Amino acid sequence: MPQQLLFICSQNRWRSLTAEWLFEGHAVYQARSAGTEPGARVRVTAGHLGWADVVFVMERKHADLLRQKFPEALAGKPVVTLRIPDKFQFMDHILQDLLRERLREHLPEL
Numbered sequence: 136m137p138q139q140l141l142f143i144c145s146q147n148r149w150r151s152l153t154a155e156w157l158f159e160g161h162a163v164y165q166a167r168s169a170g171t172e173p174g175a176r177v178r179v180t181a182g183h184l185g186w187a188d189v190v191f192v193m194e195r196k197h198a199d200l201l202r203q204k205f206p207e208a209l210a211g212k213p214v215v216t217l218r219i220p221d222k223f224q225f226m227d228h229i230l231q232d233l234l235r236e237r238l239r240e241h242l243p244e245l
Contacts, residue, residue, distance in 0.1 A: 137165040141187035143197050147176040149225045150193045154234050156226065163244040171200050184208035189241070193219045215241055
């Protein structure tokens with residue numbers, strides 16, 4: 136069964152959505168994405184967090200918000216902060232390279 140990865144940013148339009156698309160059709164990893172803000176394309180729920188084996192957030196503020204809002208759903212679950220600022224468009228080549236670089240240490244099959 137593939138390892139289930141959840142990517143979180145603010146609006147789920149650029150960073151986390153790009154990360155999800157990087158894993159389209161991957162044999163080892165299955166990815167979904169969501170956002171923390173009320174106007175997010177897909178807003179994160181406890182169900183998203185329950186589905187995930189690992190949660191990747193773009194900024195520390197996302198991890199803090201998730202821990203505050205969903206402490207039960209995150210109990211014992213790894214939350215990794217990628218430190219990727221909100222300055223890229225969807226599928227930006229620099230963003231893709233940055234995601235691969237930051238994810239490589241956490242996902243050996245990337």
